[in-house]
Amino acid sequence: MLDETSTPLLFYSSPKLEERILNDQPVLQVNSITKRFPGVVANEDVSLALYPGEILALLGENGAGKSTLMNVIYGLYQPSEGEIFVKGQPVSMNSPRDAIALGIGMVHQHFQLVPVMTVAENIMLGSESVKNGLLDTRAVARRITELSERYNLAVDPYAVIEDLPVGVRQRVEIVKALYRNVDILILDEPTAVLTPQEIDGLFEVMNLLKSQGHSIIFITHKLKEVLRVADRIAVLRDGKLVGQTTPHDSTEAELAAMMVGREVILTVDKTAAHPGAAVLEIDGVAARDDLGQPALRGVSLAVHAGEIVGVAGVQGNGQTELVEVLTGLRHADGGHIRINGQELTNASPRQITDAGQMSHVPEDRHAYGMVASYDVAHNMVLNSYYRPPFARAGVINEPAIHQYATQLVAEFDVRTPSVDALAGSLSGGNQQKMVVAREFSRPLKLLVVAQPTRGIDVGSIEFIHNQIVSKRDEGVAVLVVSSELDEIMALSDRIAVMYKGEIIDIVPRSQATREGLGLLMAGVKD
């Protein structure tokens, strides 16, 4: 079991696993892989081995570096440091073509199929079979039929892709990889787009492939699936490998804690909360996600003045949709949202900001929180540009904006050459401080903060946490959504745990433990 203060970095606890590591030669091995992008380290010193005939689950939150690691293995990226061995030989891959030649195939999360072409045409794309100068589609179709019978992957070679349901398209992708004679198969979040029945089918196929000697890397952030299908589990967090285990030796709660824990233990100095009247009242709210699937199934929650309510949960359990519904960015299909007693269900973002005196630090600051091509000054007034003194009678008042932004930059310690610098040129931490400066500097009753410290440096994290607590102490009602359990534990006065679009439980901070929250995040409630 994991305790609250330390997370074991690496553990091999199964005797069988140790035996295997000593005796078998891995088909694929990566040693100390580091991948840097400008300003970001996506993978840091990751070492991992894949053995013949096993399913290795790679577990991690969005942004943990799973896809980057797989793109390195598939030849799409070159590692900044480290080595890759395939069947014992050191290799360097410059493109997926090299990877395929070495027997590595990948099924991407977003399918790489041409919708208007047939299954056979898609599968032979790039390795066309030619007879007398013409495409030999019939030979390809024969091979496809052979493969689909052997691996129980029913596909019609002559069907057109756009007529096929998503589950079948995925089968086509798998056949496409097998057609190229790969024995290492990387499946990037394959279950994200499937129905439960299709997932069962996929797992059967995976086991069949395994029994015929293929090795599979299965990328996911769904704990139940990992425990069901994997032989071994590797967990990535913040680009680093934080542990390896087997389904036999671990529980959902442990895996959840490993996924969302943070090595740096965050502490926030704060006094006891003195909650006042309810500011935000959410009552039975339902909503759907971008694909039209139910994402919120009757969420009810109240946030009072002067308290911080944290929303914990493994990503993808409705937290994003909840914040979007609250802030007017997503339509609620049912339920009520009241802010300061005022009914604001499905009101526009501006109505909610004005009438509710609400501020919102969005989860994705690049997509929502800022305009990268604007300078810092105009980003500081992104949602108050129309108010005096920033505008009078419809005319923008540049000096006032400039002065205000300069003041906020100093107050919130945003490191920028000047307020005329483009927001996109700032570091992640400073961009977030800019967003926080803007959102925290209005008269506030309610603050909705989503993933406030994702992808930013420790110094900025501390600063932003202290700002959030000081807003609470001023009597603002604060809702913090984070996939970092430590962040939730450090900030919250009460913790609501979301699971499958519902709030499974609300616990006072004083009664919350990592284990207890981990169990709730995995959907286990006693």
Next chain:
Amino acid sequence: MRIFRSLLIPVLALLAALLTGAIVMLIFGDNPLKAYQGLFAGAFGDGRAWATTIRKMTPLILTGLSVAYAFKAGLLNIGASGQFIFGTVCSVAVGISMEGMPMLIHLPLAIGAGIVGGMFWGAIPGLLKVYTGAHEVIVTIMLNYVASLFAGWTVYAGGTQGQTPGPLWDPTAGAISETPDVLASAQIPWMFGPPYRVHWGVVLALLVAVLFWWLIYKSIFGFELRTVGQNIKAARYAGIAVNRTIILAMTIAGGLAGLAGAIETLGLNHKFAPEFSGAVGFDGITVALLGQTHPLGVVLAAFMFGALDGGASRMQFESGVAADIIQVIQALVLAFVAAPMIIRSIFRARWLSEAEGQATLTTGWGGN
């Protein structure tokens, strides 16, 4: 420095187009030097040459602004041509009716009709985009055909088997398809009369360019428009009414093209005939892109295109090179502006890519 940099690509593009044009002339055994001399003389050689250049430039300023305006909101208005034609028909309809009206009322009414007609024609793709998701490029291209055919019908001369003539057809013109002349009270007065034939419309167009600049860069509305164009999600987050902004952007873009039609008709042609086509609307796309969608850039680009158009016939007369080569050059300008990579490799302007390196940093890392 910033102005210098933003001018660089368009100027190099023009240069590359003129060079390529010269090569084409050489291949056909023409003398490019003589041709370009003629071109220059025809555009700036004397008062009449200047007058031609200004005359050609005037509608291009407005159609260029029309495309630029939509572009600021992240929309591609390929429909300036149709909006121009529809605006023309509307202003002619007002211009040939209401006899006895004083100019002070009649002329603004006729110009206004052109603007409103263009706005209506621009609003359609905006509304369809917002409410049905139809892409504005497809819709505006289709509406170009509709406007063109509709305009043709309004001046249809009728048939020998008793088909009804179009409502704006001039019966005194016999079998020719055209409208009567607009009444004198609806004609834009000459700034310099014949032989120069420069009307006050050019001043109006320049004033509109200034207004455009103020609206885009100084007003709340412009801030909202640009925010929608730069990051539509952030615009929604910031509480901007994105749908309303898109509809308004297309409507105003249409209004600008409609105004171009009104000015061209009321100032110069004084009537509508199908051969006054909407080519000037398509040239607006090139002018807007060449001008980097900045109002000052658009005016400069329109001036350049006006000079090319204005000098073309003199060039043909003096050097024997077909005036059509000018259209080749104009098309090449667009190709070069649209493909700065070609310009870069031609001129080996490495430091250009350094300047752009800064810009790409803003997109950052989108992995995972």
